[in-house]
Amino acid sequence: MEPTADEPTIPPAIAEAWGLRGRAPKGPRPGLTLGGIVAAAVALADAEGLPAVSMSRVAKELGAATMALYRYVGAKEELLTLMVDAAYGEPPAPAGSGPDWRVGLSRWAWAEREALRRHPWIVRVPIGSPPLTPHQLGWLDAGLRCLDGTGLTEPEKMSVMLLLTSYVRNEALLTAQLLDAAQAAGREPGAVMPAYARLVARLADPARFPALHAVLASGALDSDDDPDDEFTFGLDRLLDGVETLVRARTAG
Amino acid sequence: MEPTADEPTIPPAIAEAWGLRGRAPKGPRPGLTLGGIVAAAVALADAEGLPAVSMSRVAKELGAATMALYRYVGAKEELLTLMVDAAYGEPPAPAGSGPDWRVGLSRWAWAEREALRRHPWIVRVPIGSPPLTPHQLGWLDAGLRCLDGTGLTEPEKMSVMLLLTSYVRNEALLTAQLLDAAQAAGREPGAVMPAYARLVARLADPARFPALHAVLASGALDSDDDPDDEFTFGLDRLLDGVETLVRARTAG
DNA sequence: CGCTTCTGCGTAGACCATACGCAGAACTAG
């Protein structure tokens, strides 16, 4: 029973997510499954948003009592972590034949964006610790694999992935914010950006915020342009930056 | 009293943050100040973390009753928004003489990083709407101003700023997560990264996560290298990407 | 058939945000 003190504590629920869990030969059969609980929570978040996910609500969805969940999950935060992991799902398959890192990373980024689009609440989950769950690490691995063959060092690859996922997640967060603001104001989603622009224009003094007003005056925010174009632009900039480095490494 | 229905609703507390608030000639003098409340909340978050910031706790800190705060703030979320705005503070002064956009944006990014370092809880605040507060927009304006003179279009400038702030914020989030995990496990901050690496190595099967294991095997995560170097690397990559675009625009 | 061990879950405690409404302060109009 002595916990190996040289290793950091690992939550049992996460261990179970990795498939390593001493199953008990004694006692009654568990009536619930960790996977089932997480799936129910994910479905609930998809349908009614993250605030609807409370322990009692998830339990009710499963026909169980609130406290029953705590036999499978140490705390709510663990459930949230596992929800995120489940919502990410399997990472995109590595690009089959083409060893082009750029198309690979691009596919990867679009896949993450798609996952975040399907489960917009992911970016709202307050995360307390670095990624340790299977799918999460699977995505990281899939991304790193795209960088094989480039002359980048391992830490550099890691930094590139951080850069990439930062961008995708933050873009998704902003999109989700706009969407929420839209439906909070009862507006159709297409009209929220212009409304936001008008609000900023009214609040911010042109003398104190000249560059901001230049953007507004240009009408850049009036038209509700394709969010995909927006995303593509940033992604291209980012990959251009990586490409500069790759060229320097392969040339050296 | 008819609210102009063509404009979206603007929370009174945010209006007050912009300095436009019809002060009441009647009634008793307010005993509290919105600025004072926000300052107390910020101080509390700095000292004890974001979870310590509850309405009752902030009120106690001010020697007032809980419900007194609701005369100044419509909901807790508004208080959080204003806390973030206050914590950001004034944006860095635009680079004096040098019209080099790159050093300007670099200074900007380092300044944001410094702000997030001083108030690590910022990245933990769940934000529900796009930025509308004075300092927040001030930072945006300051960043956009760095891009004057480059041939970028206004939407392009906006995208660049989104890209940049995404990176800075996400890097800060990851740092904060590592730090939290460190002190939750009772470890000194320097030892948390290697511990994390060892955990991943133990959980993830090398066959299923080859690229991840390559990183671990390289020892990239063992040494607790200077986080500033890490940050600089990503920032350089990002600015390289922007530079490619700027060159294309000025050449065209 | 006990003994052990584990599950489900009822109860209860400590918080939390906040809707509502009242007492009284500060000002204006007469």
Place this chain on the structure above:
DNA sequence: CTAGTTCTGCGTATGGTCTACGCAGAAGCG
């Protein structure tokens, strides 16, 4: 000076949250 108005502070109360604890009973082992 007085009455009216308006706003502040805040006490009370409601309905929600997470979760610590402990008990009843199921399932298997010796």
